Amino acid sequence: MAIGRKKHLAGSALAIAGAALLVGAVVAQPAAAVGLPHDSVAYFSAGTDLSGRKMPVDIGNTDCQTLPEPALSAVNFTASNIKVYYNHDCRTGLPDKPSDWYYGLGSLSWANFTYPALSYRVVP
Template sequence: MNRNHRRYTGAAAAVCGAVLAVGAGLAQPAVAQSPGVVFYTGAHQTGEATPVDLTSTGCHNLAAPSASALNYAAVDVDVFFNADCRTGAPGTDSDLSFALGSLHTADFPYQAVSYRVRPMG
């Protein structure tokens, strides 16, 4: 084998290896996320995460106040700034609450302390 032939053979092997590596990376299926709603203690979905039970449509008080949430489920969630799903700004009575729509993220204007999953249908 002459010198040029070895050089071309090496280059061809390198190209084939790169193509196989890229093809193998593209052939991997995406990781499927289970539908869910998650509250976070920090803004922009940071901090401690608290997952939501989507099958329970009653009022739930959060263990820790939440500054943001991620909803990647086919349900809407009513978010409250007072305990026991009471509307109003913190410590007040009014009609203020927050509707976290399906497939949305949110940073809340106040710390969220309770929520209710809206029944589907």
């Protein structure tokens, strides 16, 4: 009976070690792929995958902010959430299609946008 138990424990240890390696590889890959920042920061980028001109977000300002140029991606490595709008003046909806739609960029995340982002609001 002791032999069977040793095989079971060894198999479990191998499974746990393999899972840890897999999780580590998956978590590390996106950061390396797009060059995500490692500090508390939030900004919009003119290009996809955080490329192009960077437009910083003032996390302390909860008023509607208009971006200086359309953004195709953003990163939010802060404790706040950011509502992203595809219209000026934080109007909801898709471009030229009124509705209640906006993009929620959560804390500690990044995204490429389907449509160019034109304005945003920080939600503490």
